[in-house]
Amino acid sequence: MFRPRPDAPAATVEVEVDGRTVRVPEGASAAAAVLLAGLASLRDTPVTGSARAPYCMMGVCFECLAEIDGVPNRQSCMIAALPGMRIRRQRGARDIDPEDVPRTLPSFPIPAPRSGGA
Amino acid sequence: MTQFDAIVIGGGLVGAAIGYGLVRDGLRVAIVDEGDIAFRASRGNFGLVWVQSKGLGAPHYQRWTRLSAEEWPALAAELGERTGISVGLEQPGGLQLCLGEEELEKRRAMMEQMRREAGNFGFEYRMLDRSELAGILPGLGASVAGASWTPYDGHANSLNLLHALHKGFGERGGTYLPGRTVIEAHAAPHDFRVEFAGETIVAPKVVLAAGLGNAKLAPLFGLLAPVRPQRGQILVTERTNRLWPLPLGSLRQTQEGTIMLGSSEEDVGFDTGQKPAIMRNIARRAVLCFPWIAELQIVRAWAALRVMPPDGLPIYDESEEFPGAFTANCHSGVTLAGAHANAFAPMVTAGALDPMMMPFSAKRFDVSAAA
Numbered sequence: 001m002f003r004p005r006p007d008a009p010a011a012t013v014e015v016e017v018d019g020r021t022v023r024v025p026e027g028a029s030a031a032a033a034v035l036l037a038g039l040a041s042l043r044d045t046p047v048t049g050s051a052r053a054p055y056c057m058m059g060v061c062f063e064c065l066a067e068i069d070g071v072p073n074r075q076s077c078m079i080a081a082l083p084g085m086r087i088r089r090q091r092g093a094r095d096i097d098p099e100d101v102p103r104t105l106p107s108f109p110i111p112a113p114r115s116g117g118a
Numbered sequence: 119m120t121q122f123d124a125i126v127i128g129g130g131l132v133g134a135a136i137g138y139g140l141v142r143d144g145l146r147v148a149i150v151d152e153g154d155i156a157f158r159a160s161r162g163n164f165g166l167v168w169v170q171s172k173g174l175g176a177p178h179y180q181r182w183t184r185l186s187a188e189e190w191p192a193l194a195a196e197l198g199e200r201t202g203i204s205v206g207l208e209q210p211g212g213l214q215l216c217l218g219e220e221e222l223e224k225r226r227a228m229m230e231q232m233r234r235e236a237g238n239f240g241f242e243y244r245m246l247d248r249s250e251l252a253g254i255l256p257g258l259g260a261s262v263a264g265a266s267w268t269p270y271d272g273h274a275n276s277l278n279l280l281h282a283l284h285k286g287f288g289e290r291g292g293t294y295l296p297g298r299t300v301i302e303a304h305a306a307p308h309d310f311r312v313e314f315a316g317e318t319i320v321a322p323k324v325v326l327a328a329g330l331g332n333a334k335l336a337p338l339f340g341l342l343a344p345v346r347p348q349r350g351q352i353l354v355t356e357r358t359n360r361l362w363p364l365p366l367g368s369l370r371q372t373q374e375g376t377i378m379l380g381s382s383e384e385d386v387g388f389d390t391g392q393k394p395a396i397m398r399n400i401a402r403r404a405v406l407c408f409p410w411i412a413e414l415q416i417v418r419a420w421a422a423l424r425v426m427p428p429d430g431l432p433i434y435d436e437s438e439e440f441p442g443a444f445t446a447n448c449h450s451g452v453t454l455a456g457a458h459a460n461a462f463a464p465m466v467t468a469g470a471l472d473p474m475m476m477p478f479s480a481k482r483f484d485v486s487a488a489a
Contacts, residue, residue, distance in 0.1 A: 046357045047374045073356040073415060093357035093375040098257025101410035110217045110261060110406060111399035113368070114383045
């Protein structure tokens with residue numbers, strides 16, 4: 001459905017979109033790569049399960065969420081495609097395993113239960 | 119000039135719940151609402167149906183909140199059937215996490231006081247220690263000392279609630295008048311006239327449910343509603359798999375999977391801006407409770423204004439000077455929706471507040487009367 005404008009710079013950046021290899025011009029967004037890859041949809045919503053694809057292309061609608069280089073729920077329209085980037089489809093909400101998050105927090109005092117007031 | 123049986127001023131959660139209850143009673147009702155410029159606590163709240171901390175030192179408020187939590191399932195079911203909108207009610211009880219022993223001991227004392235003040239009405243609660251909690255809540259932070267639990271708490275989708283109340287109101291023949299700011303009001307006993315630009319409506323009953331706007335409206339009807347804005351800020355994460363079986367007070371995961379982080383209290387007038395220092399403290403408490411929350415992206419954050427009476431307790435009143443005029447003021451439009459639709463509205467229909475509402479009267483602020 002989508003193709004580059006005739007005056008677009010040469011497609012030199014190679015990325016992987018859900019297993020397909022796609023080339024886009026330097027500076028193009030990851031969402032542009034998804035559209036050029038011809039995917040009918042990029043994710044299923046966690047709310048209704050309906051299929052979604054990049055829509056507003058300007059960071060507002062959050063329809064273009066994708067797993068990019070292993071990080072889920074990235075707004076693909078706001079991220080520049082980089083060589084070797086892996087853009088993957090998402091189904092439903094991201095998973096997090098609370099027992100398996102190795103993380104050392106910086107130390108800070110315990111803030112009051114209701115910050116800013118009584 | 120259009121005649122109604124009752125005029126509700128305010129189309130937020132409080133006004134919509136009362137208006138819904140009134141049309142269900144068969145009254146011809148107009149809900150008068152401002153526009154999107156209004157300070158909408160109903161669109162900025164946290165979505166808790168929260169009982170366990172409400173009414174310390176004020177058992178009448180504890181009972182009113184409990185009554186509302188008990189009415190909630192019937193209201194949610196009715197709205198679902200009539201409007202097709204699920205308000206997403208879950209009432210599995212709630213936990214309030216305490217960071218450090220000092221918070222836990224304070225909480226324990228508070229819950230015990232709640233139980234004492236409940237008297238024969240009863241107040242079931244339990245304090246859970248760290249090891250019990252760890253079995254329920256995966257990835258619990260090392261700073262969590264314990265939590266209080268009551269079976270009464272829950273949460274809901276408050277935007278769907280507002281939508282469902284409005285839809286239910288309209289489907290039962292209610293008249294919604296948005297984009298109106300009251301220019302003038304004339305009160306007489308059982309005879310109220312409300313004027314907007316080029317438009318007048320009249321009714322023998324009026325209910326002031328205009329949130330922070332009640333402060334200025336109330337005196338026109340022989341009432342007092344000295345409410346002030348109190349700012350609260352909220353952070354919201356990306357959606358994840360569901361992790362908690364129940365809401366956690368200042369933390370909750372919605373049915374759709376986002377995790378909401380609160381809470382704060384600031385006295386900053388009508389400023390709905392956000393402050394990084396407050397947002398940082400909210401985030402810090404959240405990651406102290408659950409270090410894995412630090413892995414999640416924050417996708418939204420906002421501030422909204424609570425409608426706060428001087429003593430933090432709701433104000434419900436009826437005008438002695440102009441019988442037929444009522445007012446409802448509170449900062450818990452979600453929690454109290456059950457009571458507003460199923461208990462307060464029927465009192466307005468009947469024409470008088472139940473004696474149980476007397477402690478909520480604004481007369482409590484009248485120093486000369488109390489002296």
